Amino acid sequence: MMKPLKIIYSALLLAAAPMLSQTATTVPTQSNSATAQVKNNIVTAHERDGQQVFDQNCSRCHNTPQGFSPRIAGTVARHMRVRANLSKEDEQAILRFLNP
């Protein structure tokens, strides 16, 4: 009985390894516009412009956050997708914008 559990725990530990090796830097979310602009020139037509999605949505309900660790960018984008009923494309654009 213990074996499968051990295997699952090891799998989880192994899965966590790449996460722990990420460097945590604070993202100044609003100062990424230049990078986002460069990226936007090469994104395909159906992708939403991250800067625009950010400007049009992220200060609707609250002040835009001053910055946060890139390790939680996906968690924030997923949460805001649910809370603000954002489209899937908007969530993806926000994620690209927060972590260019």
Next chain:
Amino acid sequence: MQCFSNSKYVKPLRRIGTALSVFWISFFVGPLIAQTTPLISGGAGFLTSTTAGATTYQPIAVPVLEAPIGQHLLIESRGNLVETVSPSGGGQGGYNHSLFLSLAYLQADYIATPHLTVVGGYFLTPFGTYNERLTPIWIGNLDAPLIFSIGTMVSGAGTGGMLRGNAFSSDKISLSYAAYFSAGSTNKEFTSTRSAGGQMYAYFPEKRLEVGASYGRLLDGKQTNSVGGHVWWEPAKVPLKVRSEYAHGAHSQGYWVETDYRLSQIHGAESFFGRLEPIFRIQQTFRESAPDRTDFLPSANTQRTDFQLAYHLPHEVRVNATYARQFSSTGNFNIWETSVVYRFLFPAWKGK
């Protein structure tokens, strides 16, 4: 061959296979997974409120925990921790203390398709805008509006399930919906009533305009309906927010309109004046039934105006000073409030 078809061996082998694939997948999509570290967020603050001469003090902490699981699931929860210190009253000196711990919500969100998220658990009632959007202390500037309990089913939360999502989205318009059913609960942690309802709204991103409608039905003995509407406008060129809501319930109807103007046009948002944000709100309620203490609505027609000066300090700290005056046939009074609020946001565990 035979021994491999024996389930005794196949099961552990499959598990090893799964474990290895999880490892390899996580290795290759590492950066993606690494963005979904669970987080702790929320607000902490100190509030004072002087209503008709009596002052209460409230140290308060409102933590939010969010844990994504896999590609589609998010578990999220918010708790309230409030200590209230108020004068004993009745001619006695001294103060009373009370500690209040409560759960605002605890829910699982499953993003099933690009247009549908299935929510289960104890969730904030989707009616109007205040409950889902402005209740966090680091977001909402002013006290809950007088019509707050209309449509939010008094406790502001439901126990059951909700379907929500973005129905349609283009550069010009985004249509959203939410529909819920709450079985109700008398459990102290999950207080809620048996009810159902939902809302729809359209957001016009270029105009920064949102228009929406909400509906709620109490399904206990009384079977009453609530309807509401909201309009939010936050023009792109001016740091102005205009927010308004109307609600009609079995006992009362009313509205509120709020304008926030951040003075960031004077030397930028980080300048001495640019950090200031005056906020003004007017609200009215009209009583349509006999007074009822359980509906948490004013017992007579009431008007209230709030004026607040918010000052945004660096490092996510905000200082607020508010003056409000309430008028009603049951008495007029002043409310003075001050608060310091700190907003926090960090990964739930340390990374390198």
